[in-house]
Amino acid sequence: MDGLAIAGLARPDLDAIHEIEVAQFDDPWSLRVLRDELEAPNRRYTKATRDGGIVGYLGLMLVDAEAHVNTIATAPAEEGTGVATALLAEAIRAVAATGTRDVTLEVASRNLRAQRLYLRFGFAPVGMRRGYYPHSGDDAVVMWVRDVHTPSYAATLASIEAA
Ligand SMILES: CC(C)(COP(=O)(O)OP(=O)(O)OC[C@H]1O[C@@H](n2cnc3c(N)ncnc32)[C@H](O)[C@@H]1OP(=O)(O)O)[C@@H](O)C(=O)NCCC(=O)NCCS
Numbered sequence: 001m002d003g004l005a006i007a008g009l010a011r012p013d014l015d016a017i018h019e020i021e022v023a024q025f026d027d028p029w030s031l032r033v034l035r036d037e038l039e040a041p042n043r044r045y046t047k048a049t050r051d052g053g054i055v056g057y058l059g060l061m062l063v064d065a066e067a068h069v070n071t072i073a074t075a076p077a078e079e080g081t082g083v084a085t086a087l088l089a090e091a092i093r094a095v096a097a098t099g100t101r102d103v104t105l106e107v108a109s110r111n112l113r114a115q116r117l118y119l120r121f122g123f124a125p126v127g128m129r130r131g132y133y134p135h136s137g138d139d140a141v142v143m144w145v146r147d148v149h150t151p152s153y154a155a156t157l158a159s160i161e162a163a
Contacts, residue, residue: 004083006090009038009045009057016054017047024073027135037070046091048074048083056083058091067095069105072114084117089157092121096148103148106132106140118143122156 009017014034021028029037037059038045044067048056056074060067074083092103106129107114115125123143132140147153 003050004055004081004086005049006046006086007049009047009059011035011038013047013054013057014038017057020054020057020073020075021071023076027133029071043070044091044095046087048087050078050083056087058084058087060091060095062095062100065099065101067092067100067103069103085120085160088117088121089161092145092148093154093157096153099149101149102144102146104142104144106142108133108136109139109141115141115143118145120160121145122153 014031018028018031018034021034037043040061042062044060044062046058047054048058054075055078056072058072059070061070062068069088072084072087092100095103103123105118105123107118109128122145124145125141125143127142129140129142131137145153
């Protein structure tokens with residue numbers, strides 16, 4: 001993960017984020033939706049940078065003791081270099097320190113790459129939402145990881161990062 005840094009996402013970053021969004025999703029959010037998301041209540045958006053350039057981003061929604069992964073993506077040229085792992089590890093550690101206990105997300109049933117990432121973080125599939133994605137009609141797998149505030153989960157995060 002050399003040279004990789006994680007920081008808060010701000011409005012001036014949105015054009016670069018949108019470029020990744022368009023490259024990575026079949027039904028990408030518009031710039032306006034991204035901006036509205038960023039500025040909505042209870043959101044935590046971060047960016048990953050390498051050599052000053054934005055290479056990925058992650059958006060969480062925080063509700064009580066739960067965090068919902070609203071979006072995560074890595075620039076195509078940077079996939080497989082630990083960007084999403086670094087984003088997720090930083091975010092879970094930070095929100096666990098401020099009251100989050102459980103983290104959830106939906107992922108397309110066909111998106112095995114993303115599912116592998118989440119499984120490494122201890123997310124477990126708990127159900128399906130049929131036809132969740134309107135554009136493709138794909139089903140979503142609902143995944144949860146529980147008790148991210150515990151020392152045992154902190155050890156899990158440390159071992160993921162060490163790998
Ligand atoms: C899914 C996605 C976010 C993963 O991002 P990524 O930055 O490539 O993820 P990472 O690099 O952290 O991990 C991916 C793989 O690289 C490996 N890896 C991580 N760091 C590495 C390193 N330094 N060197 C070599 N390999 C590494 C990981 O072990 C992992 O392997 P696996 O797929 O066999 O489990 C990315 O593919 C993406 O943007 N996809 C399109 C958008 C999307 O589907 N988002 C999720 C919606 S739910």
